[in-house]
Amino acid sequence: MEPALFIVFGAIAVGGAIMVVTRRHPMASALYLILTLFAVAGLFVLRQAHFLAAIQVIVYAGAVVVLFVFVIMLINVPEDKLPVERVTGMRFLGVVVAGLLILESALIVRRSGMAGTPAADSGSVEAVGRALFTDYLLAFELTSVLLLAAVIGAIALAKKKI
Amino acid sequence: MMEPSAYLLLSGILFGIGVAGVVARKNVLIILMSVEIMLNAVNVAFIAVGSSLGDVTGSIFAFMVMTVAAAEAAVGLAILIAIYRLKETIDITELSILKW
Structure with a gap:
Protein backbone atom coordinates (compact mmCIF):
# COMPACT_ATOMS: atom_id res chain seq x y z
CA MET A 1 0.00 0.00 0.00
CA PRO A 78 -2.05 44.95 -11.72
CA GLU A 79 -1.52 42.38 -14.46
CA ASP A 80 0.65 44.66 -16.61
CA LYS A 81 2.92 45.58 -13.69
CA LEU A 82 3.93 42.00 -12.89
CA PRO A 83 7.66 41.51 -13.58
CA VAL A 84 8.37 40.44 -17.15
CA GLU A 85 10.19 37.11 -16.99
CA ARG A 86 12.54 36.64 -19.91
CA VAL A 87 14.86 33.68 -20.36
CA THR A 88 18.38 35.07 -20.06
CA GLY A 89 21.64 33.17 -20.03
CA MET A 90 22.27 33.61 -16.32
CA ARG A 91 18.81 32.47 -15.28
CA PHE A 92 18.93 29.46 -17.60
CA LEU A 93 22.27 28.61 -15.97
CA GLY A 94 20.58 28.87 -12.57
CA VAL A 95 17.95 26.33 -13.54
CA VAL A 96 20.66 24.03 -14.90
CA VAL A 97 22.53 24.29 -11.59
CA ALA A 98 19.31 23.44 -9.72
CA GLY A 99 18.95 20.38 -11.95
CA LEU A 100 22.53 19.39 -11.15
CA LEU A 101 21.67 19.76 -7.45
CA ILE A 102 18.83 17.26 -7.87
CA LEU A 103 21.16 14.88 -9.74
CA GLU A 104 23.78 15.22 -7.03
CA SER A 105 21.32 14.47 -4.23
CA ALA A 106 20.08 11.44 -6.17
CA LEU A 107 23.65 10.13 -6.47
CA ILE A 108 24.28 10.68 -2.75
CA VAL A 109 21.06 8.88 -1.80
CA ARG A 110 21.94 5.99 -4.11
CA ARG A 111 25.38 5.55 -2.57
CA SER A 112 24.35 6.00 1.06
CA GLY A 113 21.99 3.00 1.05
CA MET A 114 20.01 3.75 4.20
CA ALA A 115 18.30 0.69 5.62
CA GLY A 116 14.81 1.25 6.94
CA THR A 117 13.75 -0.46 10.12
CA PRO A 118 10.00 -0.45 10.67
CA ALA A 119 8.94 2.28 13.04
CA ALA A 120 5.98 1.72 15.32
CA ASP A 121 4.50 5.15 16.08
CA SER A 122 7.51 7.41 16.42
CA GLY A 123 5.57 10.48 15.28
CA SER A 124 2.33 10.12 17.25
CA VAL A 125 0.99 13.09 19.21
CA GLU A 126 1.84 11.37 22.47
CA ALA A 127 5.44 10.55 21.56
CA VAL A 128 6.17 13.98 20.08
CA GLY A 129 4.47 15.80 22.95
CA ARG A 130 6.38 13.81 25.55
CA ALA A 131 9.73 14.57 23.89
CA LEU A 132 8.79 18.21 23.28
CA PHE A 133 7.96 18.93 26.91
CA THR A 134 10.81 16.97 28.50
CA ASP A 135 14.03 16.70 26.48
CA TYR A 136 13.37 19.64 24.17
CA LEU A 137 11.60 21.98 26.59
CA LEU A 138 14.20 24.76 26.27
CA ALA A 139 14.06 24.64 22.47
CA PHE A 140 10.27 24.71 22.64
CA GLU A 141 10.25 27.79 24.88
CA LEU A 142 12.83 29.52 22.67
CA THR A 143 10.50 28.83 19.74
CA SER A 144 7.87 31.00 21.42
CA VAL A 145 10.47 33.78 21.80
CA LEU A 146 11.25 33.46 18.07
CA LEU A 147 7.58 33.75 17.17
CA LEU A 148 7.16 36.76 19.45
CA ALA A 149 10.14 38.44 17.78
CA ALA A 150 8.65 37.65 14.35
CA VAL A 151 5.27 39.11 15.35
CA ILE A 152 6.82 42.33 16.70
CA GLY A 153 9.12 42.59 13.67
CA ALA A 154 6.26 42.08 11.22
CA ILE A 155 4.12 44.75 12.91
CA ALA A 156 7.03 47.19 13.10
CA LEU A 157 7.96 46.64 9.42
CA ALA A 158 4.43 46.88 8.04
CA LYS A 159 3.62 50.13 9.86
CA LYS A 160 2.79 53.18 7.78
CA LYS A 161 5.93 55.08 8.74
CA ILE A 162 9.24 53.25 9.14
CA MET B 1 7.51 0.18 5.54
CA MET B 2 9.49 1.56 2.61
CA GLU B 3 13.14 2.43 2.76
CA PRO B 4 13.78 6.12 3.43
CA SER B 5 15.91 6.53 0.28
CA ALA B 6 12.84 7.09 -1.92
CA TYR B 7 11.73 9.87 0.43
CA LEU B 8 15.21 11.37 0.43
CA LEU B 9 15.20 11.38 -3.37
CA LEU B 10 11.80 13.12 -3.39
CA SER B 11 13.15 15.59 -0.85
CA GLY B 12 16.09 16.35 -3.14
CA ILE B 13 13.78 16.88 -6.12
CA LEU B 14 11.54 19.27 -4.18
CA PHE B 15 14.57 21.17 -2.88
CA GLY B 16 15.95 21.49 -6.42
CA ILE B 17 12.64 22.85 -7.70
CA GLY B 18 12.69 25.40 -4.86
CA VAL B 19 16.24 26.44 -5.76
CA ALA B 20 15.22 26.84 -9.42
CA GLY B 21 12.34 29.07 -8.36
CA VAL B 22 14.58 31.25 -6.19
CA VAL B 23 17.29 31.75 -8.83
CA ALA B 24 15.09 32.03 -11.94
CA ARG B 25 12.04 34.07 -10.91
CA LYS B 26 11.78 37.84 -10.56
CA ASN B 27 8.54 38.01 -8.59
CA VAL B 28 9.37 38.39 -4.88
CA LEU B 29 6.18 36.61 -3.80
CA ILE B 30 7.02 33.53 -5.86
CA ILE B 31 10.59 33.56 -4.54
CA LEU B 32 9.24 33.49 -0.97
CA MET B 33 6.96 30.58 -1.90
CA SER B 34 9.95 28.72 -3.39
CA VAL B 35 11.74 29.14 -0.07
CA GLU B 36 8.72 27.54 1.63
CA ILE B 37 9.01 24.59 -0.80
CA MET B 38 12.68 24.20 0.10
CA LEU B 39 11.90 24.19 3.84
CA ASN B 40 9.21 21.59 3.22
CA ALA B 41 11.65 19.40 1.29
CA VAL B 42 13.97 19.44 4.29
CA ASN B 43 11.05 18.44 6.52
CA VAL B 44 10.36 15.43 4.28
CA ALA B 45 13.97 14.30 4.73
CA PHE B 46 13.81 14.78 8.51
CA ILE B 47 10.57 12.80 8.82
CA ALA B 48 11.75 10.00 6.50
CA VAL B 49 15.02 9.41 8.34
CA GLY B 50 13.54 10.02 11.80
CA SER B 51 10.70 7.55 11.40
CA SER B 52 12.92 4.88 9.85
CA LEU B 53 15.20 5.12 12.88
CA GLY B 54 12.16 4.83 15.14
CA ASP B 55 13.17 8.06 16.83
CA VAL B 56 11.04 11.07 17.67
CA THR B 57 13.88 13.57 17.12
CA GLY B 58 13.12 13.83 13.41
CA SER B 59 9.62 15.04 14.20
CA ILE B 60 10.97 17.58 16.71
CA PHE B 61 13.42 18.97 14.16
CA ALA B 62 10.70 19.22 11.51
CA PHE B 63 8.54 21.04 14.06
CA MET B 64 11.31 23.59 14.66
CA VAL B 65 11.81 24.03 10.90
CA MET B 66 8.09 24.74 10.55
CA THR B 67 8.28 27.40 13.26
CA VAL B 68 11.17 29.09 11.49
CA ALA B 69 9.24 28.90 8.20
CA ALA B 70 6.22 30.60 9.75
CA ALA B 71 8.36 33.37 11.26
CA GLU B 72 10.22 33.79 7.97
CA ALA B 73 6.98 34.12 6.00
CA ALA B 74 5.59 36.71 8.42
CA VAL B 75 8.72 38.89 8.42
CA GLY B 76 9.41 38.42 4.70
CA LEU B 77 5.90 39.47 3.70
CA ALA B 78 6.03 42.46 6.06
CA ILE B 79 9.26 43.57 4.37
CA LEU B 80 7.60 43.03 0.99
CA ILE B 81 4.67 45.27 1.96
CA ALA B 82 7.04 47.99 3.22
CA ILE B 83 9.06 47.81 -0.04
CA TYR B 84 5.93 47.89 -2.18
CA ARG B 85 4.78 51.07 -0.42
CA LEU B 86 8.16 52.62 -1.11
CA LYS B 87 8.93 51.48 -4.66
CA GLU B 88 5.59 50.29 -6.14
CA THR B 89 7.21 47.15 -7.55
CA ILE B 90 7.66 43.47 -6.68
CA ASP B 91 10.36 42.95 -9.31
CA ILE B 92 13.49 41.73 -7.52
CA THR B 93 15.84 43.18 -10.15
CA GLU B 94 14.57 46.70 -9.41
CA LEU B 95 15.12 46.35 -5.66
CA SER B 96 18.80 47.24 -5.60
CA ILE B 97 18.93 50.13 -3.10
CA LEU B 98 21.65 48.38 -1.12
CA LYS B 99 23.82 47.90 -4.22
CA TRP B 100 26.13 50.65 -5.48
Missing part, protein backbone atom coordinates in the same frame (compact mmCIF):
# COMPACT_ATOMS: atom_id res chain seq x y z
CA GLU A 2 2.69 2.45 0.98
CA PRO A 3 4.64 2.45 -2.34
CA ALA A 4 1.51 3.22 -4.37
CA LEU A 5 0.45 6.05 -2.06
CA PHE A 6 4.02 7.34 -1.99
CA ILE A 7 4.05 7.58 -5.78
CA VAL A 8 0.66 9.35 -5.83
CA PHE A 9 1.53 11.89 -3.12
CA GLY A 10 5.07 12.35 -4.40
CA ALA A 11 3.87 13.02 -7.94
CA ILE A 12 1.30 15.54 -6.66
CA ALA A 13 3.95 17.26 -4.52
CA VAL A 14 6.50 17.51 -7.34
CA GLY A 15 3.90 18.56 -9.92
CA GLY A 16 2.48 21.19 -7.59
CA ALA A 17 5.97 22.52 -6.81
CA ILE A 18 6.77 22.81 -10.52
CA MET A 19 3.51 24.70 -11.06
CA VAL A 20 4.34 27.03 -8.14
CA VAL A 21 7.62 28.13 -9.71
CA THR A 22 6.29 28.39 -13.27
CA ARG A 23 2.98 30.27 -12.87
CA ARG A 24 2.95 33.91 -13.93
CA HIS A 25 0.44 35.19 -11.42
CA PRO A 26 1.36 34.74 -7.72
CA MET A 27 -2.22 33.82 -6.77
CA ALA A 28 -2.07 30.67 -8.94
CA SER A 29 1.28 29.87 -7.34
CA ALA A 30 -0.22 30.20 -3.86
CA LEU A 31 -3.05 27.77 -4.69
CA TYR A 32 -0.60 25.23 -6.14
CA LEU A 33 1.52 25.70 -3.00
CA ILE A 34 -1.48 24.54 -0.93
CA LEU A 35 -1.69 21.43 -3.16
CA THR A 36 2.00 20.68 -2.60
CA LEU A 37 1.73 21.18 1.16
CA PHE A 38 -1.27 18.82 1.40
CA ALA A 39 0.61 16.17 -0.59
CA VAL A 40 3.59 16.52 1.76
CA ALA A 41 1.21 16.14 4.71
CA GLY A 42 0.06 12.89 3.12
CA LEU A 43 3.69 11.75 2.93
CA PHE A 44 4.05 12.53 6.64
CA VAL A 45 1.06 10.30 7.39
CA LEU A 46 2.71 7.51 5.38
CA ARG A 47 5.76 7.84 7.65
CA GLN A 48 3.56 7.59 10.76
CA ALA A 49 4.26 11.25 11.65
CA HIS A 50 0.62 12.04 12.38
CA PHE A 51 1.29 15.03 14.60
CA LEU A 52 3.50 16.68 11.97
CA ALA A 53 0.91 15.99 9.27
CA ALA A 54 -1.76 17.80 11.30
CA ILE A 55 0.60 20.69 12.05
CA GLN A 56 1.54 20.85 8.37
CA VAL A 57 -2.09 21.35 7.35
CA ILE A 58 -2.93 23.75 10.20
CA VAL A 59 0.20 25.91 10.19
CA TYR A 60 1.21 25.83 6.51
CA ALA A 61 -2.02 25.53 4.56
CA GLY A 62 -4.03 27.26 7.26
CA ALA A 63 -1.76 30.11 8.27
CA VAL A 64 1.27 30.65 6.03
CA VAL A 65 -0.51 30.32 2.69
CA VAL A 66 -3.44 32.42 3.97
CA LEU A 67 -0.86 35.07 4.86
CA PHE A 68 0.52 34.85 1.31
CA VAL A 69 -2.97 35.16 -0.19
CA PHE A 70 -3.69 38.14 2.08
CA VAL A 71 -0.55 39.93 0.93
CA ILE A 72 -1.19 39.14 -2.75
CA MET A 73 -4.67 40.67 -2.43
CA LEU A 74 -3.46 43.55 -0.27
CA ILE A 75 -0.79 44.84 -2.65
CA ASN A 76 -2.89 43.72 -5.68
CA VAL A 77 -0.28 44.26 -8.40
